Amino acid sequence: MKFAVIVFPGSNCDADMYHAIKDELGAGVKYVSHTETNLEGYDGILLPGGFSYGDYLRCGAIARFSAIMAEIKKAAEAGKPILGVCNGFQILLEAGLLPGALRKNDSLKFICSPVKVKVENNRTMFTSGYEEEQTLTIPVAHGEGNYFCDEETLASLKANGQIVFTYEENINGSLENIAGIVNERGNVLGMMPHPERAVDVLLGSADGLALFQSIVKQWRESHVVKA
Numbered sequence: 001m002k003f004a005v006i007v008f009p010g011s012n013c014d015a016d017m018y019h020a021i022k023d024e025l026g027a028g029v030k031y032v033s034h035t036e037t038n039l040e041g042y043d044g045i046l047l048p049g050g051f052s053y054g055d056y057l058r059c060g061a062i063a064r065f066s067a068i069m070a071e072i073k074k075a076a077e078a079g080k081p082i083l084g085v086c087n088g089f090q091i092l093l094e095a096g097l098l099p100g101a102l103r104k105n106d107s108l109k110f111i112c113s114p115v116k117v118k119v120e121n122n123r124t125m126f127t128s129g130y131e132e133e134q135t136l137t138i139p140v141a142h143g144e145g146n147y148f149c150d151e152e153t154l155a156s157l158k159a160n161g162q163i164v165f166t167y168e169e170n171i172n173g174s175l176e177n178i179a180g181i182v183n184e185r186g187n188v189l190g191m192m193p194h195p196e197r198a199v200d201v202l203l204g205s206a207d208g209l210a211l212f213q214s215i216v217k218q219w220r221e222s223h224v225v226k227a
């Protein structure tokens with residue numbers, strides 16, 4: 001399986017994501033510039049965290065106009081796994097690939113700390129390696145992580161099991177403690193906590209690794225060569 005790590009001007013977690021995939025997961029990975037217009041050679045797309053375009057206007061609001069976004073939409077429609085972490089989540093929301101929005105943290109402060117994250121749905125291609133309701137320790141580092149959506153959207157997120165991760169304690173004002181959601185089809189995940197920073201006990205936690213392993217497992221199972 002081969003992953004693309006999309007690099008926007010201002011991305012700063014691209015190297016962490018690359019390291020997690022290459023050295024900890026042991027899968028193929030390449031950096032792909034936001035100016036590229038072809039993602040056909042990749043099986044999974046990763047949008048890393050950072051401060052794309054300096055977070056001007058709103059986090060992710062400018063990056064969503066990048067040339068690569070049309071390809072990311074195509075990959076989403078093709079059912080490829082797409083993971084946006086932090087700024088990557090913000091970009092996916094701005095691009096309309098996920099519902100809702102992220103507002104400034106209710107404290108108006110940047111939060112940078114390991115937090116407890118609960119797995120609300122382990123029946124997704126991103127979370128099959130976890131137990132339902134498992135508590136993970138994963139770092140967050142954001143100024144705009146306060147998830148919001150209207151009532152109708154919240155009801156459909158709940159009905160479809162699209163709320164994948166919640167915070168054990170509400171750190172930023174997010175509606176219903178939401179930390180990560182998937183699209184209706186289940187192949188696009190956006191989350192504020194950084195699983196790529198929790199892939200080795202030396203980093204304080206290895207709880208993020210199973211997320212990447214789940215993606216590979218699902219991909220292998222769906223690409224079994226039949227004799």
Ligand SMILES: NC(=O)CC[C@H](N)C(=O)O
Pocket residue numbers: 048049050051052055059085086087088141142143144145
């Ligand atoms: N680590 C990140 O991706 C940060 C995202 C964004 N710049 C914010 O502060 O919310």
